[in-house]
Amino acid sequence: MENSGENFNAVKKRLVEELIKGRESAFQLQTLLHKLAQDSGQEQLAMKILTSLTEGLSMVTLGTASSAQIASVDCAGSGAAAGGDGGERKKKKTGVKDRRGCYKRKRTSDSWTEISPTTDDGRVWRKYGQKVILNCEYPRLYYRCTHKNQGCKATKQVQKIKEEPLLYQTTYFSHHTCTATPTELAQELILESDPADSNLLSFGPNNHLYSSPNPVKISSSEEDKHMVCFPHSISSDPWPGIVEPESIESKQAWSPRILVSYDDIEEAVSGCIRVHR
DNA sequence: TGAATTTGACCTTG
DNA sequence: CAAGGTCAAATTCA
Secondary structure (H helix, E strand, O other), X not given: OOXXXXXXXXXXXXXXXXXXXXXHHHHHHHHHHHXXXXXXXXXXXXXXXXXXXXXXXXHHHOOOOOHHHHHOHHXXXXXXXXXXXXXXXXXXXXXXXXXXXXXXXXXXXXXXXXXXXXXXXXXXXXXXXXXXXXXXXXXXXXXXXXXXXXXXXXXXXXXXXXXXXXXXXXXXXXXXXXXXXXXXXXXXXXXXXXHHHOOOOOOOHHHOOOOOOOOOOOOOOOOOOOEEOOOOOOOOOOOOOOOOHHHOOOHHHHOOOOOEEHHHHHHHHHHHHHHHO
């Protein structure tokens, strides 16, 4: 057998390189977009970014993680406390209800992920669970729409990624079928009226990736609804490229994020895995 | 007192 | 069997 530690380091190094390339390309694109309103080169450059990031992802994927786990950003690496289900409490119910909902959610076209310094999205959620996740420093929180009784099936999972600066990864499943808040209605109107807002790349000061404090649904197309954000650079710090919220004066002005659909990643990754194995 | 949260148990999937 | 997602009784809060 081979030295797996060395392999890992080599892969990691390449991953860093690939992601840095992606970042540089993104920066070029940003400059380009600044100069030109419309240009055919934009698409190619965006593709280049996607390829670089996907390449990096595929290398990470070689190890253990699924792309969904990669999207969860390494969860700060430390060994998690076992199980979340500790302690002693009543032994309960022997008569289990016929079936408990669907377990192990699969990412469908109706799910998407957002990274944000806040979990507040203008909706009213009810927490229904919390779980310690392996290799994640912070527990994952499970929420469902408060209006579940109206038949609203919207749920979300909130995973704290980082303490300083505070960052959460929120994964949404299904859309609200209950009455939307005025804020959200306004947001959806804006996005739907401007399809160019979907899948776009944009950056904050210092060329850093950032997300809106009040995240909105980015994609309006059915295939691209489940999204993942990527940091611009990789180091021991899971989110080194993200600026402190306090240092930003108008986060709102650059709220869109780098977004890549799971479908794209998984398609590309599945191809890359064969190459790298 | 009702609604929301907490948390151990239960269940499915890989 | 481990891990992740959900349920629901117990507890806390307004």
